[in-house]
Amino acid sequence: xxxxxxxxxxxxxxxxxxxxxxxxxxxxxxxxxxxxxxxxxxxxxxxxxxxxxxxxxxxxxxxxxxxxxxxxxxxxxxxxxxxxxxxxxxxxxxxxxxxxxxxxxxxxxxxxxxxxxxxxxxxxxxxxxxxxxxxxxxxxxxxxxxxxxxxxxxxxxxxxxxxxxx
Amino acid sequence: xxxxxxxxxxxxxxxxxxxxxxxxxxxxxxxxxxxxxxxxxxxxxxxxxxxxxxxxxxxxxxxxxxxxxxxxxxxxxxxxxxxxxxxxxxxxxxxxxxxxxxxxxxxxxxxxxxxxxxxxxxxxxxxxxxxxxxxxxxxxxxxxxxxxxxxxxxxxxxxxxxxxxxxxxxxxxxxxxxxxxxxxxxxxxxxxxxxxxxxxxxxxxxxxxxxxxxxxxxxxxxxxxxxxxxxxxxxxxxxxxxxxxxxxxxxxxxxxxxxxxxxxxxxxxxx
Numbered sequence: 001x002x003x004x005x006x007x008x009x010x011x012x013x014x015x016x017x018x019x020x021x022x023x024x025x026x027x028x029x030x031x032x033x034x035x036x037x038x039x040x041x042x043x044x045x046x047x048x049x050x051x052x053x054x055x056x057x058x059x060x061x062x063x064x065x066x067x068x069x070x071x072x073x074x075x076x077x078x079x080x081x082x083x084x085x086x087x088x089x090x091x092x093x094x095x096x097x098x099x100x101x102x103x104x105x106x107x108x109x110x111x112x113x114x115x116x117x118x119x120x121x122x123x124x125x126x127x128x129x130x131x132x133x134x135x136x137x138x139x140x141x142x143x144x145x146x147x148x149x150x151x152x153x154x155x156x157x158x159x160x161x162x163x164x165x166x
Numbered sequence: 167x168x169x170x171x172x173x174x175x176x177x178x179x180x181x182x183x184x185x186x187x188x189x190x191x192x193x194x195x196x197x198x199x200x201x202x203x204x205x206x207x208x209x210x211x212x213x214x215x216x217x218x219x220x221x222x223x224x225x226x227x228x229x230x231x232x233x234x235x236x237x238x239x240x241x242x243x244x245x246x247x248x249x250x251x252x253x254x255x256x257x258x259x260x261x262x263x264x265x266x267x268x269x270x271x272x273x274x275x276x277x278x279x280x281x282x283x284x285x286x287x288x289x290x291x292x293x294x295x296x297x298x299x300x301x302x303x304x305x306x307x308x309x310x311x312x313x314x315x316x317x318x319x320x321x322x323x324x325x326x327x328x329x330x331x332x333x334x335x336x337x338x339x340x341x342x343x344x345x346x347x348x349x350x351x352x353x354x355x356x357x358x359x360x361x362x363x364x365x366x367x368x369x370x371x372x373x374x375x376x377x378x379x380x381x382x383x384x385x386x387x388x389x390x391x392x393x394x395x396x397x398x399x400x401x402x403x404x405x406x407x408x409x410x411x412x413x414x415x416x417x418x419x420x421x422x423x424x425x426x427x428x429x430x431x432x433x434x435x436x437x
Contacts, residue, residue, distance in 0.1 A: 003172055022173025022216065025203075045204045046272055058245070058274040064203045065275070066196075068173050069218060112270065133356055134269020 005068040011036065012080030020067045026060075027051045029067035030077060038078035038107045042136070049135035052108035053077050059115045061134070076114070078107035090114060090152050097156075099148030101139030109135045113149050122153050169206050175218040182222050182332065183307045189215045190329040196220075197241050197277040200268070201284040224305075225279065225334055228253065235340035237303075240279025240333045244268075244291075247278065257338060258437075259347035259368055263294035266351060279333045282318065285325045285384065288361040292319065292385030293377035294349060297368040298342045306331040319384035345370045348432035351379075352424050354415075362416045365404075365428035369393050369436055376400060376429065381408035381421050397433050401426045 008017040011034065018033045030036045030053065039062060042050030046061040053062045054076035081088040087095065090110055100106050109132060116123055116131035123131070128149045129142075137145060150156045173196075176182040186193060193215035196202055205211035219225055219241055226239040230252045238247065247253055247264035254261050267273055267281070267290050281291040282302065292315070300315045304327060315336075318325050327333065345368040353359040364379035373390040388403040395403075410421035 005173060021170070023168040023170050023206075025168060044207055046200050046268075049269065049271060052271055059271045060275050061200075061271045064199050066173060066199070066203075066216075066218075068175065069196075069199075069220070115270075131270060134271040 005071070007067050007071045009070055009073050009075055011075045012077060018067075022066065022068055024067040025063055026053070026055070026065040026067050026070050026075075027062040029070070030062060030075075033067075036077055036079050040104055040107055042104070042108075047136070048105075049108045049112065049132075050105055052111045052135060054111050054115055057115075057118075059112050059134075076111065078110055081110060081114075090117070090148075093152035094145070094148040097144050097148040097151050099140060099145045105135055105137045105139075109137065109145060113152075116149075117153065122155060123149065125150070168203070169209060169212050171206070171213055171216050173216050173218065175221055177221045179222050179224045179305070182217065182219060183305060183330075185215075185217055186332060187307045187330045189217070193217050195283070195332060197280040198243065198272075198275040199280075200272050200276045201280060201286075219279075219332060225332075230256070232340055234337075236338040236343070238278050238336045238338075240282075240335060241277050242279075244273035244276050244278075244281075245270075247291075248273070256343035257298065257345075259294050259298060259345065259349060259366060260291070260338075262347070262349050263290045263366065266290065266349075278336055282315070282336065283325060283327060283333055285319055285321075285323050286360070287322060287382060287384055288364065288380040289385050290351070290361065290364060290379065293364055293379035293387070294366040295336065295338070295377070296385055296387035297347075297366045297375045297377035298338050298345065299375070301337045301339075302333055303335040303337060304331045305334040310334065312337065316387060322383045341372075342368065342370065346436040348436045350428040350432060352416075352428075360415075363410075363421050363424040363428065365425060365432065367400075367429070367432050367436060374400065376404050378404060378408055378425060381410040381425060383409075397430050400433060401429050404429060 004019045040050040042048035044063045046064045051062040056073050112132050128146050194213040196216045196218045225241045228250050229237045244264040244267050281289050301312050302318045303312050347368050349366040351364040352362040361380050366377040374393045376388045379385045386407040410418045412418045
């Protein structure tokens with residue numbers, strides 16, 4: 001028991017190598033071994049999506065991946081968004097559109113949206129809804145999140161924008 | 167926090183089968199982990215060893231031939247099934263079923279082998295595969311055997327799989343390719359819920375079958391019916407194989423009602 005595994009990963013372009021036990025989840029690995037605490041633990045059971053990261057180009061619940069399974073992988077987390085203290089376009093859009101309230105779901109939400117935009121640079125509302133169906137938000141009612149994504153992709157209709165500002 | 171276990175990741179089939187034999191009864195196989203890691207976290211499963219099967223070449227990939235039909239490696243994920251051009255063209259029911267499991271994060275990880283081995287009564291790839299007449303290829307150091315999926319499921323979360331065995335591939339007969347299909351799944355919330363009732367219909371020129379989920383201890387399938395069977399006959403055949411329970415998600419009566427509703431809705435619209 002407790003055999004150590006070497007896990008070498010590239011997270012947001014930076015390489016890390018650590019020794020971990022087999023039962024370490026990728027989520028704990030990111031947060032506790034690498035100190036990347038942007039990714040959150042919600043339910044720990046693959047329901048809420050707070051821990052969503054992009055693993056080799058695909059979104060996963062990092063609470064349901066073991067760190068040794070991710071050996072050799074390329075991982076993207078919320079820490080990869082802002083550059084030199086400047087928010088990414090997507091983060092700016094969430095900020096502008098009140099897509100963030102308590103903020104706990106945001107890191108995971110951003111990763112699901114980022115993966116969506118790679119496949120569909122101008123997603124429809126239905127595509128946005130499908131992409132975030134594995135991400136719970138208990139504050140916004142999702143409308144502002146959908147609008148944030150529409151705004152980030154230049155699709156927010158002026159009328160909607162006016163209504164939002166009332 | 168997860169219960170402690172040793173993580174093993176064999177690279178070759180023969181090593182996997184040896185490990186399974188050696189740790190028989192103490193090991194669980196890890197594919198997508200979307201069910202297993204939840205069970206371990208909850209403490210309902212406390213294996214000493216987790217054997218990751220994702221590196222085994224024989225359990226990967228999707229192959230198709232007119233002679234041998236479709237073979238899907240047990241570690242193939244839902245998203246791979248959804249996006250595979252041959253499956254989209256020849257087994258659209260399967261692509262649909264895989265595309266409506268859980269959320270994107272889960273579909274990116276969950277595998278067909280895992281879905282079948284978890285053997286939940288509501289397994290989406292269970293009822294759809296049953297309708298298509300799938301078989302399951304099992305391997306162990308004792309050899310390889312192929313059994314009808316109908317026999318694979320033995321009860322709630324129970325299968326024929328022995329402690330030293332692994333599901334290697336899932337096989338679909340060539341004669342089921344191009345089957346007309348329809349599937350309906352009743353859920354309370356899209357993306358986060360298990361099916362309350364699911365109904366998958368496949369029809370070729372020679373048979374019609376209905377696979378049903380969440381209405382018996384296992385996913386079930388009707389006997390082969392004539393392709394032109396009336397809705398009443400299909401419903402009667404379905405009622406012979408289901409035996410739903412009352413639980414927090416739905417009553418027995420409601421489930422039976424929905425089985426009939428779905429069959430009557432799907433039958434005239436099979437595509």
